[in-house]
Amino acid sequence: MAYKIVKKKVLNPQIFLMEVEAPLIAKKAEPGQFIILRIDEYGERVPFTIADFDREKGTVTIIVQIVGKTTKDLAEVEEGAALLDFAGPLGMPTPLEGLKKVAVIGGGLGTAIAYPQAKKLHSLGADVTVITGFRNKDLIILEDELKAVSNKLIVATDDGSNGNQGFVTDMLKKEIESGERYDEVIAIGPLVMMKFVCKLTEQYDIPTTVSMNPVMIDGTGMCGGCRVTVGGETKFACVDGPDFDGHKIDWDSAMKRGRMFADYEKRSCEEGHCRIGRTNKEDQKYA
C-alpha cells in the first residue's frame, strides 16, 4: 500500500504537519485516536496521534516533532511522495460528550494533539479554555487554529519571549485561583508536564485526562510494549487508552519505560539506514 502526502507544512524548526491520504481512517477517526506509520521497508512502526481529519477529502493530518531517527527521516519525505504504511484509527476516542467547561492543556508538540480535542469540545458547545506552553516564542504553533476553537487561549513561554512567562501549570493555577471551575482538565504533552498538571489538579479535585504515547509496535494489543500502570493495574495504551485518568498513572514507571530504547535510538541515528537521496520505490526494490 502507499499513502500519499497531500500537504506538508513546517510549523516551526522542529515541528511539521503532514496531511496524508487515508480515506478509510478519515471515515472513522475521532479525537484522541492515533495511527501507526512506517516510512518504508526499513522503517520502524511508530504511532502518531491524529491531529485532524477530513472525512470528505479522505485525509488524516499528523503533526510531527523531530526527536529521533524516524521523525528525522519523515521530515525528508516531501509533499507528493508516499508513506508505505499508515494504519488506524487505533485506540479509544477521548470521551468528550457531556462536558460543559474544560481546560485543554498542550505542552509543545502536545498542542497539536490537544487541538482536535478542543475543536470537538467547541463543536459540542462546551466552554473551552486552551493553555499551551512552549520554550520560546519561535516555537509557538497552531495559535490561530486554537483561537478559533476556544473561548480563551493562553499561550505561555518558558523564557517569557512572547510576553507571558511561565509554565502551563502556572497558568492553570492562576485560572483556577481566579475562580474558574472546570469539569475536567485534558492534558497532553511531555510526561513530566502531564505529571505536574495532575499533581496540581489533584489538589483542586478536578478530574484529569492525560494522553500516553509509549513505544509500541502493532497498536492493536499484540505486543504489550505499551504497558502503563494505572491504579496499580497494567493497561495497554494502544487498546485501553491512549487516554487515562491522570491521577492514577504511575508516572515514575512510565518515565523509566520511556527510556528503554534510548541508547538504540542514538545508535540508529548515528549508523542507521540512510534514506537521504533515496525514494520509497528504490527501497521496495531491495525489500
Next chain:
Amino acid sequence: MPNMRSDKNPMPEQCPNVRNKNFLEVTTGYTEEMAVDEAKRCLNCKTRPCMQGCPVSVKIPEFIAYIAEGEFEKAYQKIKETNALPAVCGRVCPQEKQCESKCVRGIKQESVGIGRLERFVADWHMKNVEDKIEVPEPNGKKVAVVGSGPSGLTVAGDLAKRGYKVTVFEAFHTAGGVLMYGIPEFRLPKDIVQKEIDNLRAMGVDIQTDVIIGKTIMVDELLDEMGYDAVYIGSGAGLPSFMGLEGESLNGVYSANEFLTRINLMKGYKFPEYDTPVYVGKNVAVLGGGNVAMDAARSAKRLGAENVYIVYRRGKEELPARAEEVHHAEEEGIIFKLLQNPTKFIGNEDGWVTQMEVIHMELGEPDASGRRRPVPVEGSEEVLDIDTVVVAIGQTPNPLIRKTTKGLDTNSHGCIIADEETGKTSKEHVYAGGDVVTGAATVILAMGAGKAAAEAIDKELNA
C-alpha cells in the same frame, strides 16, 4: 521389500555452535537419495494409521510411495490435494504427536520421517517446478477473510479455487500472520511463506494490509455495506498473557509477541540496517515451555546473549513444544530450568530488571488437563541474575473484533464460539476458525479449521 533401517535418516543441519550465531535455517533438508531411502522405510499399511493423525488428512502412504519411485512432483501434487502449505507444515507441524505417532514403524523403532519427507517434496517442487497458477472462472460471490495467518490463507485459497472473489484483510503491513511475525527465519524461512502468498495473489485473491477489522472497518460493514456474502474470522490469538507479578513493567521485560515481532516482522536482528531495535542482555530468562518459548530463547542466543534460560514450571516430559525444537534448543546451549516458577522481578533505580526470584516446584496430582499439577516447594525460593525476560506463557484472542461485532458469541476465554465441523458462529454469514476459536494451538489445526469452513461457506452460498 521395505528398507528395514531402524532409525530415521538423520536430518542434515547446521552445526549447533555455528547456527546459534546466525538466522539461517537450522535444518537444510534431505537430498533426493536420503528422501528415497527414507520413503522406502514406509510399509504402506493398508489401514493407513498415519492419516488418522493428520488434521487435514494428507494421503501420506500415497505421497511417500511416489517419493520411493522418484516421482517427486507427483508426490507434491498428492499432498497438495489436501494441504495448501506443505513447505510450512513439513517444518512446523508437531509430527511426533500427529502422523508419526501413529506410524507402525514407530512402535518398536523410529517412525518414518513423514514431516521431513513432506518438507523435501515441497522444497523440491519450489526449486524445480514453476507453478502454473490458473485463475478460476468467477462465480460472482464475494467473501471477506479477516487475518492472513495459516487459517485465513487456507480459506482464501480454497474459496478462490472455486471462483469466489476473496479479499483478505491484514492488520499488519505484511501478510502471513504468525508465520511472519512469530516463527523465526531459522525455523521457517520467510521466502517460503511469501511464495505461498504470492501464489494466492496470482490466483486473484486481494490481500489488503494495514486494515484492522474492528477499527478501520467493522464486520457489519463488510456484510451490510461492502457487499460481502460471508466473512471468515481467522484473526488468531494475538493478545499476550502476562503473569501479573511484581516488577513485570520493568524495562527488559518483554512479551514473547513483542520480542519475536521485533526480530521477525521488523527484522530487528538486522538493526541498525533496519530501524527497529531489539534489546537483548547477557542473561536472558524465557518463561514458558512451548514452541514460542523455544523460538524466543533460540533467538536471544543468536542475538548474542551469553546465558539463556528456559524457565518452566513443570518437567521435561511436560514441555508442550515440538520435540525437535527442544532438542535443537538444548544443542544450541539453551539452559533448561525445569520445575521452577518466577515469583517476582527485581529492578535497579533506572527501572531495568536485574534479577528474578523463582520458586522450585514439584509435580502433584493430575489437573483438568490430565497433566500433573506443579506445586510450589515452600522455602525453595532462589534469586537469578538476569537482565532480560521474555514472557512466553501463552496468548489469547484479540478483543477488537468481539467488542465491535454484535451477535458474535464468545466464551469466557474470549474465544469465538464456532461449530467444530463448519466454523459457523452465532452470527449469520460469519464463520471463524483457528486460534481465535481454539486459543493458541498449531498451524495445522488452524488450516484444518479453515478447510472445513471454506467447505461450509461454499455450501451456504451455493445452496
